[in-house]
Amino acid sequence: MRLSRYFLPTLKETPAEAQIASHRLMLRAGMIRQGAAGIYTWLPIGHRVLQKIENIVREEQNKAGAIELLMPTIQSADLWVESGRYDDYGKEMLRIEDRHERKMLFGPTNEEMITDIFRREVKSYKDLPLNLYHIQWKFRDEIRPRFGVMRGREFLMKDAYSFDLDTESAVRSYNAMFVAYLRTFARLGVRAIPMRADTGPIGGDLSHEFIVLAETGESEVFFDKGFDAFDPLAVQPGTDEDLQPTVDQWTSLYAATDEMHNPDTASVSENDLVRGRGIEVGHIFLFGDKYSKPMKAEVQDANGSSVPVQMGSYGIGVSRLAGAIIEASHDEAGIIWPESVAPFKVGLMNLTPKDAECTTTCDRLYSQMQEAGVEVLYDDRATGAGAKFANMDLIGLPWQVALGSRGIKNGVVELKNRATGERQEVAIDAIVGKFTS
Ligand code: ATP
Ligand code: MG
Secondary structure, three states: OEHHHOOOOOOOOOOOOOOOHHHHHHHHOOOEEEEEOOEEEEOHHHHHHHHHHHHHHHHHHHHOOOEEOOOOOEEEHHHHHHHOHHHHOHHHOEEEEOOOOOEEEEOOOOHHHHHHHHHHHOOEHHHOOEEEEEEEEEEOOOOOOEOHHHEOOEEEEEEEEEEEOOHHHHHHHHHHHHHHHHHHHHHOOOOEEEEEOOOHHHOOOEEEEEEEEOOOOOEEEEEEHHHHHOOHHHOOOOOHHHHHHHHHHHHOOEEEOOOOOOOOOOOOOHHHEEEEEEEEEEEEEEEEOOOOOOOOOEEEOOOOOEEEOEEEEEEEEHHHHHHHHHHHOEEOOEEOOOOOOOOOOEEEEEOOOOOHHHHHHHHHHHHHHHHOOOOEEEEOOOOOHHHHHHHHHHHOOOEEEEEOHHHHHHOEEEEEEOOOOOEEEEEHHHHHHHHHO
């Protein structure tokens, strides 16, 4: 992408309304703009990041055996009356009336709707286990939307729902999601700690929150230092027998989200417990027949009797993650994107656009990178070199390639790694190969 033809409205000044780094940087780097409180437009560069996060989430859900569908944003109130949550959900629910005075709502979550789909189509235990998910916009009329996309009112969530015949099988489905979450967050370049959580208004038996450590997080956490020794990507998805020990191993390391819970310190000595703050990026629940019973989502078991199906639900805050990743990875100058979610891999800068040879060479490098499938943002604008460097640091692409008249003379570009700050000179003809091998 040529920057001169792109839509990247960056800001020099720090926006006054932004209290935390990720919100400031998302505004300054031209990722988002607010439409109304807690409601955002994702500008092109922000949209690219959101799609990358979404795709990693999707790949890991698919690997874990979940099946994607897409439910609507607008739901009928009837289903929520059936489950008993229409009144319980309170003011966070955006209630709408259509022209026929039917009660509708903008979905804050989808347990009711998926349970309805399930009960209409699935009748036999032979069709279980089943895990259905979608990645869809939600609306919650949060009392204090703040911190940009971290606590929005409209936000993008991945929500999966598992259906099993009995508790034992439901726990296996839960464990598969647990492992998928560890892998997902690791691929997104963040450390998310699984914490045993309250089941809250959704109710039920077993629940974990996944917390990314950050000073500005809204949750207080206690965790075991030993956590750092574990590599989530070493855990393979889909190997049923190995899941329970893996989950046990991980959950023996967490303590609790706060001191209100009983810190589960059985296996952890006091000295090894670290207190920190963090951002909840995922939340998983096993809640049994909480919805299937009142909504009569039943299947025939092997003996031919009808039993309510055992359910779980599994959320990931896809849009919140964009902010959480920045909270965990930035410096004074701007964002530092992990490669897996960076909007572009390489920022190519023409430092002396008035120099015809330099421009020809930059244009050629740009074409070669594009042909090689390297995602490149090419700053071909007629602005000064200082502004170009500052802009690249702000938007945080993993690699910067700078070429000016001096480089042309010496036959080299300057390559900078955004994360380490390390710079090196690379022969002009060798630079494209750096990103393709
Ligand atoms: P919180 O305690 O932060 O309000 P929650 O427990 O209400 O979260 P869930 O209902 O479990 O959240 O939703 C699943 C995920 O969706 C959360 O883990 C979080 O990452 C994300 N999420 C929830 N509320 C918001 C919001 N207002 N803005 C952005 N993301 C959100
Ligand atoms: Mg909430």
